[in-house]
Amino acid sequence: MSTIGTPAQPLFKPKEYASSQEVKWCPGCGDYAVMNAVQRAFSELGLKKEEVAIISGIGCSSRFPYYMDTYGFHTIHGRPAAVATGVKLANRDLRVWVMAGDGDSLAIGGNHFIHAVRRNVDMNFILFNNQIYGLTKGQYSPTTERGTVTKSSPFGTVENPFSVGELVLGAQGRFFARVPDTDVKLMAKVMVEAEKHQGLSVVEVLQNCVIFNDEVFDAITSKETRADNQLILEHGKPMRFGANNDKGIRLRGLELEVVTLGQNGITETDLLVHDATCASNVLHHLLAQMRLPDFPIAMGVIRSTAGPVFDADLAAQMKAEQERSKYASLDALFLSGNTFTIQPGTDKPDGIT
Amino acid sequence: MKSHEEMSGTMNGKEAMESVVIKFAGDSGDGMQLAGTLFTDTVAVHGKEIATFPDFPSEIRAPQGTVAGVSGFQVHFGSSGVHGPGDAPDVLVAMNPAALKSNLKDLRPACTIVVDRDSFGKRDLDKAGFATDPLEDGTLDGHQVLAAPITSMTKAAIADAGLDNKSADRCKNMFALGMVYRLFDQPMDQTIGFFQHKFKKSPAIAEANIRALKAGHNYVLTMEAVPATYTVQPAARTPGTYRNITGNQALAWGLMAGAKKAGKDLFLGSYPITPATDIMQELAKHKWAGVKVLQAEDEIAGICSAIGASFAGDVAVTTTSGPGMALKTEAIGLAVMTELPLVIVNVQRGGPSTGLPTKTEQSDLLQAVCGRNGESPVVVLAASTPAACFDRAVEAIKIATEHMTPVILLSESYVANGAEPWKVKTLDELPAIHPPVLTRPDPAWTPYGRDPATLARKWVVPGTPALQHRIGGLEKDECTGCVSHDPQNHEAMVALRRQKVERVADFIPEQKFRGKGAKKLLVVGWGGQFGTLFGAVTELRSEGKDIAVTHFNHIHPLPRNTASIFEQFERIVVCELNSGQFANYLRAVLPQFTYLQYNKVKGRPFKVSELKEKFNELLAQ
Numbered sequence: 023m024s025t026i027g028t029p030a031q032p033l034f035k036p037k038e039y040a041s042s043q044e045v046k047w048c049p050g051c052g053d054y055a056v057m058n059a060v061q062r063a064f065s066e067l068g069l070k071k072e073e074v075a076i077i078s079g080i081g082c083s084s085r086f087p088y089y090m091d092t093y094g095f096h097t098i099h100g101r102p103a104a105v106a107t108g109v110k111l112a113n114r115d116l117r118v119w120v121m122a123g124d125g126d127s128l129a130i131g132g133n134h135f136i137h138a139v140r141r142n143v144d145m146n147f148i149l150f151n152n153q154i155y156g157l158t159k160g161q162y163s164p165t166t167e168r169g170t171v172t173k174s175s176p177f178g179t180v181e182n183p184f185s186v187g188e189l190v191l192g193a194q195g196r197f198f199a200r201v202p203d204t205d206v207k208l209m210a211k212v213m214v215e216a217e218k219h220q221g222l223s224v225v226e227v228l229q230n231c232v233i234f235n236d237e238v239f240d241a242i243t244s245k246e247t248r249a250d251n252q253l254i255l256e257h258g259k260p261m262r263f264g265a266n267n268d269k270g271i272r273l274r275g276l277e278l279e280v281v282t283l284g285q286n287g288i289t290e291t292d293l294l295v296h297d298a299t300c301a302s303n304v305l306h307h308l309l310a311q312m313r314l315p316d317f318p319i320a321m322g323v324i325r326s327t328a329g330p331v332f333d334a335d336l337a338a339q340m341k342a343e344q345e346r347s348k349y350a351s352l353d354a355l356f357l358s359g360n361t362f363t364i365q366p367g368t369d370k371p372d373g374i375t
Numbered sequence: 376m377k378s379h380e381e382m383s384g385t386m387n388g389k390e391a392m393e394s395v396v397i398k399f400a401g402d403s404g405d406g407m408q409l410a411g412t413l414f415t416d417t418v419a420v421h422g423k424e425i426a427t428f429p430d431f432p433s434e435i436r437a438p439q440g441t442v443a444g445v446s447g448f449q450v451h452f453g454s455s456g457v458h459g460p461g462d463a464p465d466v467l468v469a470m471n472p473a474a475l476k477s478n479l480k481d482l483r484p485a486c487t488i489v490v491d492r493d494s495f496g497k498r499d500l501d502k503a504g505f506a507t508d509p510l511e512d513g514t515l516d517g518h519q520v521l522a523a524p525i526t527s528m529t530k531a532a533i534a535d536a537g538l539d540n541k542s543a544d545r546c547k548n549m550f551a552l553g554m555v556y557r558l559f560d561q562p563m564d565q566t567i568g569f570f571q572h573k574f575k576k577s578p579a580i581a582e583a584n585i586r587a588l589k590a591g592h593n594y595v596l597t598m599e600a601v602p603a604t605y606t607v608q609p610a611a612r613t614p615g616t617y618r619n620i621t622g623n624q625a626l627a628w629g630l631m632a633g634a635k636k637a638g639k640d641l642f643l644g645s646y647p648i649t650p651a652t653d654i655m656q657e658l659a660k661h662k663w664a665g666v667k668v669l670q671a672e673d674e675i676a677g678i679c680s681a682i683g684a685s686f687a688g689d690v691a692v693t694t695t696s697g698p699g700m701a702l703k704t705e706a707i708g709l710a711v712m713t714e715l716p717l718v719i720v721n722v723q724r725g726g727p728s729t730g731l732p733t734k735t736e737q738s739d740l741l742q743a744v745c746g747r748n749g750e751s752p753v754v755v756l757a758a759s760t761p762a763a764c765f766d767r768a769v770e771a772i773k774i775a776t777e778h779m780t781p782v783i784l785l786s787e788s789y790v791a792n793g794a795e796p797w798k799v800k801t802l803d804e805l806p807a808i809h810p811p812v813l814t815r816p817d818p819a820w821t822p823y824g825r826d827p828a829t830l831a832r833k834w835v836v837p838g839t840p841a842l843q844h845r846i847g848g849l850e851k852d853e854c855t856g857c858v859s860h861d862p863q864n865h866e867a868m869v870a871l872r873r874q875k876v877e878r879v880a881d882f883i884p885e886q887k888f889r890g891k892g893a894k895k896l897l898v899v900g901w902g903g904q905f906g907t908l909f910g911a912v913t914e915l916r917s918e919g920k921d922i923a924v925t926h927f928n929h930i931h932p933l934p935r936n937t938a939s940i941f942e943q944f945e946r947i948v949v950c951e952l953n954s955g956q957f958a959n960y961l962r963a964v965l966p967q968f969t970y971l972q973y974n975k976v977k978g979r980p981f982k983v984s985e986l987k988e989k990f991n992e993l994l995a996q
């Protein structure tokens with residue numbers, strides 16, 4: 023695959039990636055911010071419009087391709103990962119972006135999602151997690167917090183939600199990032215990283231549904247609490263957070279611990295330094311697991327490690343087979359092995375060839 | 376049952392036959408499929424017409440020695456008159472009592488039966504449900520029985536070959552095959568070559584099999600009492616180069632050839648399912664030819680990945696059988712709506728649900744024609760013989776890509792696993808395929824702009840500069856290609872999608888029939904039952920009967936001249952392996968005719984004899 027360098031002069035401004043279609047998301051929907059971030063990332067990456075294929079499933083966020091002046095395919099519920107896999111295998115030069123909600127990715131399409139992760143197809147998977155089914159007007163989803171009252175759970179849900187990060191890591195995922203829809207700059211930065219990563223890059227966006235699940239992420243994203251409740255990870259940097267930047271994450275035994283710098287003799291050298299590239303995903307699991315109120319929510323690129331890429335390996339296998347094939351053409355294949363010839367006039371076989 | 380001595384006087388010597396049906400039957404671990412396949416290869420290479428019918432249980436190893444575990448391989452070969460694998464064997468090889476039992480009711484009079492005498496002990500008879508020994512109790516009266524101690528003689532023949540008991544036991548199928556080669560006066564070099572090549576690295580195994588083969592051959596040769604040996608002349612055929620091919624292999628090769636003719640890579644997204652899996656396995660071998668095979672996580676991902684590959688410019692295919700078709704239904708609708716080329720191969724088996732996975736049936740026809748939500752027309756083709764699977768696959772790709780539509784290609788277990796000689800085609804002999812690809816900016820282009828003749832839209836693949844567009848499952852505006860919920864537009868698009876598929880009729884060959892001048896009865900068939908229907912009608916016509924046959928490969932749309940054939944006949948009988956699906960389809964499409972039905976839903980193909988009986992009955996009325 024070609025690698026992307028940041029061009030000196032972007033090909034297009036972010037807004038120039040928008041199509042002429044009127045955007046029809048609800049006013050205030052987090053999807054607008056995601057689209058802004060994607061356009062910014064495309065601009066920064068200097069992508070040509072025709073080299074991008076955006077594949078979506080069904081749901082509010084899956085209208086995404088219609089709003090972008092790239093190639094786009096609005097498919098069916100749950101299947102965008104499968105369709106996108108075919109797109110990438112057909113043309114590896116394309117930059118394939120999957121836009122899918124929590125239903126598409128984790129309920130009806132859960133199977134395709136984990137297998138895309140396992141295969142490590144070189145695509146970007148933007149998972150719009152709003153913890154609710156919006157397009158069908160407010161039923162709980164596989165990421166809805168236990169006990170939540172929705173239209174289909176009038177007495178509160180009695181099932182446990184998926185943790186996207188842990189699912190991705192459990193499926194041997196090599197790139198996982200989490201971002202809040204309130205931070206366009208961080209989203210754009212993470213999406214650039216996702217595109218540069220060779221293999222499947224999953225970006226979980228904590229996306230607010232203003233109609234059916236408004237403020238579900240407020241504790242994480244509101245101006246008042248976000249500094250204390252988000253840990254923005256940067257590779258190679260100590261894990262510090264907090265309104266006064268005086269809190270940090272330390273490893274204690276096999277568990278993480280929130281500490282305050284300056285208390286009990288804690289200094290920055292006691293904190294974990296984020297290593298997104300480390301082969302073992304144990305720490306990445308611990309980071310993905312962190313939950314309020316005991317821990318901040320980890321944001322940014324949690325894991326980004328190189329590994330065998332499905333489409334690249336398949337292409338390499340095909341190339342090797344082309345070089346070592348004993349057949350020069352299909353005609354040669356069809357005439358290989360046991361054939362026999364009927365000569366004109368004889369109506370009899372003249373033996374084995 | 377006659378003794379060998381009694382028979383030797385009359386039967387010794389060669390009997391020339393036009394065609395012979397032979398069935399190898401044994402436990403599913405006895406290697407009957409291999410024995411049958413090797414025999415088929417030999418007779419095919421020596422110029423006989425052939426048709427085969429493997430018949431095996433759905434369990435990998437059903438309980439040993441029971442009727443449920445019997446695996447059979449029937450081959451019909453001859454110089455002429457081979458229309459399908461034959462009704463009943465002239466020669467039955469039964470490796471145990473269960474194999475004999477499961478074939479008893481199908482035996483034709485004076486059948487030659489080869490059995491392994493060693494496997495007819497008390498326990499073996501009990502397992503097969505015989506109260507007394509059928510070799511002794513008169514059950515086989517009228518047949519010619521060759522009861523050879525196959526197990527013990529095989530062991531003796533390979534005693535010093537250095538194999539353990541179990542491996543030695545596995546050679547008895549070759550002893551039986553050697554006997555059959557002698558009975559039919561066939562050379563063994565083809566089979567010997569197979570073992571030498573296949574077990575190059577295990578010479579002991581190769582040697583043991585070859586010894587068993589020769590021992591069986593010599594056993595018949597040296598026996599003073601031989602029921603009969605048969606000679607079958609090579610078939611008269613069109614000059615050319617032939618090879619023996621199964622339906623699934625021919626279909627896989629046809630897909631490769633079609634993609635090549637279209638100038639595109641072939642993409643297969645599939646999930647293993649009996650009896651379609653062989654197609655995927657065959658294609659997976661040919662990466663050298665630019666074939667991309669994705670063994671997907673499920674049936675849905677199989678077709679969805681194919682749809683994605685089609686969007687991105689590959690010739691895309693998914694292969695499956697009935698239960699998998701059910702799962703792919705929603706995605707077929709997406710391909711209809713987005714007007715992408717896609718070939719969906721359904722190798723039918725007995726249904727509903729899991730049904731009869733290894734048995735044949737034609738019961739997915741209406742599912743193919745109608746089985747989707749909304750008004751969702753697709754082209755439906757059906758393959759009539761193993762070799763014809765090649766041409767149908769090429770045609771499916773031609774129609775799918777040139778008309779920008781999904782095409783469902785119906786095969787069936789019987790055709791997929793059966794084999795016959797295929798006159799090898801070169802790519803030059805195949806029709807050209809010209810997909811409507813647009814690669815340069817065109818100001819007049821819109822995503823759903825259409826070719827006036829075919830009504831196909833252009834295939835503009837991602838990566839093409841300045842033609843970015845979006846497609847999807849939502850209804851699109853006829854002109855702009857943007858999402859539209861306009862009522863007039865929807866009705867217009869429904870009509871356009873229907874007309875596009877109906878227009879395919881302008882591009883397919885006219886329907887043919889055999890039996891010019893006949894008036895009384897027209898036999899109508901479709902798909903894989905071609906051989907027996909054709910055979911039955913040919914035989915009746917040679918007896919002077921007023922009967923004709925027409926066989927459909929193009930189900931939807933029907934060939935334009937279909938009605939003009941039907942109207943020439945007083946009566947029409949539609950014969951199919953279901954309860955009347957094609958008949959009901961014809962009643963809807965061509966309601967001006969009356970359709971009689973002849974149906975069979977037993978998981979088995981038609982027999983020439985039962986068809987003739989039915990047709991005679993109809994002709995007599």
